[in-house]
Amino acid sequence: MTALVALSLLVPIVAGTALALANVAERRRAAAVVAVGAALASLVLLAVVLARTGRGRTVVWWGDWPPRGRVVGIDFAIDGLGAGLALYVMVLALPALLMAGYAIRASAQLFYGVCLVFVAAMVGYCLTGDLFDLFVFFELMSVAAYVLVGYEVRQRAPLEGALTFAITNGVGSILLLFGIALLYGKTGALNLAQIGRALHEVGPSGLVYVAFALVATGLLVKAAVVPFHFWTADAYGVAPTPVLILLAGVFSELGLYGFARVFWTVFEPALAAHHDAVRAIFVVLGVATGLLGAALALAQHHLRRMLAFVVVSQIGLFLVGIALLSADGLAGTAIFVVGDGFAKAALFICVGVVQHRYDAIEERTLHGRARALRPLAVVYLIAALTVADLPPFGTFLGKALVEDAALSAPGWAWVPAVMALISALAAGALLRAGLRVFGGVGEPAPRDERFAPREEDAARSDEADVAVGVPAAIAAVLVLAALVWGLVPGLAQAVTDAAARFIDPAGYAAAVLGGGVGASTPAVPAVRGPGVTAYLYAAATLAGAAAVAALGVAGRRLPAAAARAVDAVRALHSGHAGDYVAWTAGGAAALAGLFALTLR
C-alpha cells in the first residue's frame, strides 16, 4: 500500500522531469505518449488505493517516520473522498493532455512536463495529512498554473490575466502561510490531526479565529469565492484550452476541498459547539457567490469570461453543500463537482474550438457563424443543460443530495430554491450564447464597449483551418462521462459513507495518531435516490434556464435599475491586481471579525 500511494505521486513527477530532461530534442508525439502513459499509470494506482481504502482510512508515513509519542514526519492520510478526488484529477488529466496535442504550438514537450507536475501536485494536495505539506503542494499547483495560464503569450491578454492571477493568488497563499505559522506557534504541530487535538484544548479564542480566517482566505482565493473571485475571469479568459479543462474542472474545487479538509480536521475540534454560526457564515457566502457569478455570467458576451463566471456560480453552490456541515451535503457536493467538472471541461473545449476556428470570442462577432459545427453544437447544448440540472446526469444526482441536506437542516429550507435560481441563470446564459453562436437565433448580442473587437480581429475574419473532429469527440466523451457518473449504481450511498468519515475529526485523529476517544465508526445517514422534490427542482431549473435563454435571445434587456446594479458590480472587476488584493485583505479581515463576533 505504501508503494502504491507513493508511486501514484512519484510516477507523474518522474515522467514530467524526465520529459524536461529530454527536451534537448523535441519529440512531440513521444512526449505525448509518455505523458498520457504516466497519467494512466497514476490513475490505475489511485484506483487501487481507493478500492483498498474502501470504508477505512489509509495512513502512509513518508520517509518511514511513524509517530512516536508525537508526530515527526509527514503523512498521507487517505480516505474515500481524498482518494476519489485525486483519482478524478487524473481522469481529467487525460483529456487535458490529449487536447494539448491540438492546442499548444510552442514548446509542447515542456508543456507536457509542467502539466504532469501540475497534476501530481493536485494528487499530493488531495492525499496529504500535513498542513505545511498541503501548503507546499498548494503552492506547487499554483506556480504551475501561473506558468500554464500564461503559456501562450502571443496576445496581450494572457500576460495580464496571468499577472493578476499570480499576484492575487500569491497574496492568498501568503495569508494561508501566515495562518499556518500562527497555528504552529500556538500548538507546535503541523500535522492536521495533531493541530486539531491541540486546538480542542485551546477552544475558541482570538488566535483560532484569526488563523481560521487567514487559512480560509488563502484557500477560498483559489476556490474563487466572493470576494476573492476577481482573478477568475481574467485567468480563465486567457488560458489555453487544455489548461482550462483542469482549471475549471478541478483547480477551484480543490480550494474548497482544502477548506473542508482543514475545517474538519483542524478547526472543528475547537469550534464543535458553533456549527450553526459557521454554517450561517459560509452558506450565505456560498449563496452570494452563486448569485453574483450567475448574474455576471448573464451580463457577459465574451464567451470565456461568461464561462468563468459560470464556474464562479457553481463554486457558490459547492460551498453551500460543504457549508451545510452534514455528510449528505458534502457527499452531494462531491458528486456534483465531478459531474459538473466533466460538463464544464466539455464547454471550454467547445468554446476553444469556436474561438480558434473563427478567431473571435465575442457573442456578437460569432453570431450564427458556427452553424456548420453541428456535432459540437449538440455537445455544447447537452453540457449547458447539465448545468441546468438535467436528470439523470451526475449534477442532478449530486444536487438532489445537497437539496435533501438543506431541507433537513432547520432554517435552511429556502436554500434549494435559490440554488435552482442560480443554476437557471447560469445555464440560461450558456444556452443563450449557444443558440446565438451555433444557431444564429434571434438578435445579435448587444455591443459591449468593454470588449470592442480590436482591429486585428476584424482583419483576420477568415475561417482558420482548425481540426474539429478530435476536440469534439473528446468533449462528447466528457459529456457522456457526466451522464454515466449520474447512473453509477449505489454511488450516492458510497460517497455518503466516505463523507461521513470525512466529517469525523475524532476518527481521523485516531487513525493518524492512534488512541483517543471516539475511534468508533461514525453514523452514516441512509440516502434515498432523488425523490419527487428533486425532479420538481430540476424541472423548475430547466424551465427557468429556457426562459432566461429565450428572453436573452429575443433581446430583452434588464430593467434599468437592475442593469445599473450589474454594471456597478462589473466595474469592480477592473483587471487591476491592486483592487483584487484590497478585496482579498478586506475579506480576510471581515472573516476574522465575523468569527470573533459569532463563534464565542
Next chain:
Amino acid sequence: MTVLPYLVAGWLLVVGLWGVITSRQLVHQVVCLTVVQSSTYVLLLAVGYRTGGYAPIVSSSVPPSSPFVDPIVQALALTDVVVEATVVAVLLALTVQAHKRFGTADPDRLGELSG
C-alpha cells in the same frame, strides 16, 4: 515586550499589502509582494526562537543535550524563501514581457481585461 517580534511580522504583512494595492509600477508591485512574503519568514523564525538556545547544529562544543532553537521552523522558512523567490521570478518574467510589448508597466494602463 514578548509579542514585539510577532507584531513586526504583522506590520510587514500590512505594509507590504498596502504597497501591492497602491503600486503604480509592476516591478515595484512585485517588490512589495516580497515584503509581504518576508512577514512569514519573520513570523516562522520568531515562533521557533528560544531564549538562550543554540543554533540546531551539533558539534563537539554543542552536545545534543543542549537547548536548541527549533530547526523545523528554519527548514520551513527555507522552503518558504525558495517558494516565494520562484513566484517572484515568474512575475518578473511576465512583467518584462508586458513592458516589452506595451511599453508600460503601470497596472492602471494595462487594464484591458475588465468587467
Next chain:
Amino acid sequence: MRVRRRSAIALLALAALAAAVAWAATELTPFGTPSGPADAVVRTLVHERHAANTVNGVTYDLRGLDTLGEELILFVAALGSAVLLRHGRGERDAGERAEARPSGRTADALRAAGAALVGPLVVLGVYVVVHGHLSPGGGFQGGVILAAGLLLVYAAGQVAMLERVEPRALVEVAEASGALAFALVAIGGLVFAGAALANFLPFGTTGNLLSAGTIPVLSVAVGVEVTGAVALILTELLDQTLLAGSA
C-alpha cells in the same frame, strides 16, 4: 478617483487585518519560549540519522516530501519563466543577440576581477553543497552560490566562452536532472527500505563527510537543480536586458 477609492478600501481593510493579527499575536506563547518539539527533533536526527546540521536533517529527511515539492516549484518556475521570456523572440533576435554582446566592451578591471573570483566561488559553492549535513549550508544555499559563479562569468564579459559551451542547454539539463534525481532517490527508499523517501544508505559517524545516509545525496541533487534553475532564470532575464540595450 479610482486610485483614491482603492486607497480608502485598502486603508480600512488593512487596519482591520492589522488589528486581527495583533490580537492573535497576544495569544501566542511569549517570544523565546517555542511550543515546537525543538530538542526532541534535534536529538532524534543526531542519534538516528547522524546528521549534525539538523536543519538539513529536517529538510532532507524528516520533511523530505516538502523539499521534493519545493524543488519542483523551482523546477516549474524556472522552466516557466524561460518559456515566457522566450516567446516572441524568433530568429530575428538571435542575430541581435550576437551583436549585442561585444565582449570587448567590459572594463579590464572587471574582467580580471571576475575571472579571478569565479574559481573560489565555485569551490565555495561545491563545499557548501556537500557539507550541508555537517555545517550551515546545503543544496539550496550552495546552488545559489554556484549560479552566482556562472553569473560572474557573464558580468566579466566572457560571454563568448559561455556561448561555446551552450550554457542554456546545460543549465536546463542540470535543473531537470536534479529534480529527477530527487524523485528517484525517493523511489530508492521505497525499494530498499520499504517507505518512499526513507533514508536507505548507511548513516556513518556523525561529523564525517560520508554520513547521514541519503541526506547529502539529496542535498547534492538539490544543489544541481538549484544551480540550473537559478542560472536559467538569470540568463534568460539577462538576455532580455542585453536585447533591450541593443534596441
